Amino acid sequence: MRQYPLCKVEAALRISAFCTAFVAERPVGYAFKGESHDFWESVFILEGKATVTAGETVYLLMAGQMIFHPPTEFHRLANAGDTPMKILIISFAADAFPIREHRICAFPAVSAICARVEELRSYFITDGRLLLRPADGISPISVQYTVNRLENYFLSLLEDGVRSPVEQVKSAELYSAAVSVMHRCLSDRLTAQEIARQCGMSISSLQKLFLRYTGMGMMRYYNNLRMQHARQMLERGTAVKEVALSLGFEDQNYFSTAFRRHFGFPPSLSRGDFL
16 A cells, blocks of 8 residues: 655644634623633623723723633723623633634624624524533534634734724723732732832722722732632643642641632642543
8 A cells, every 4th residue: 555645734723622602782880890711711791892801801892802811811891981881702612722812803794694693593502601612413514514614704803904093091000010010929929018119009999990890809819810820730630749838838627628719629629630
């Protein structure tokens, strides 16, 4: 049998699972509490304008703009206008994705992405937001074809390289500085007083900033950053004891308790050590 060389092709973007896919209208004054999770999320502003917190940066997005939030990035969405805001959100896991940090893009016609979501939802049982499972009798070929079309749409946004002009919210500069302090001090177990001192602000002023841009208190946000950092270390194979010490926990059991309280499972499961 004759041997032929094979030229390997790497997938730049490959979606492996979905969490949500929906279109929704949000009223004036709406603000999502904010979250971080271990999968991607894409947010499209169809109508109105939104304040979007992405990690330590806050943006003002207009209709026709969208953002990709990478796994573990804290993100929050609020209606920034005086009219209802219409949004489209798709959250998904990906075995491959061509970017690592959040990216803001302009998208062309609203109808194109709405059609992709409507087509995708037609193949799944949903609860309105969540895609729960494939609908009965649906061909896997049809599902894959639909997913491939969505992947190609995402690739077209990223390949065009048109990073939409976007406005950063100037009033959030102090918030961004505070988050930078927290990132630099993940291993220090800072108190609220220490964070405020390093930022040159009062505790009450910082609390107001974090409630405004994250929907949570600053210490909860700081602890969330620390636990996300711990999980990333564990997933890279770092020993639980070493992770605990790197975050300032002298007692490994105390760290394990804090980790379980935050994520709902012990550190050992993050390392893949299923017992």
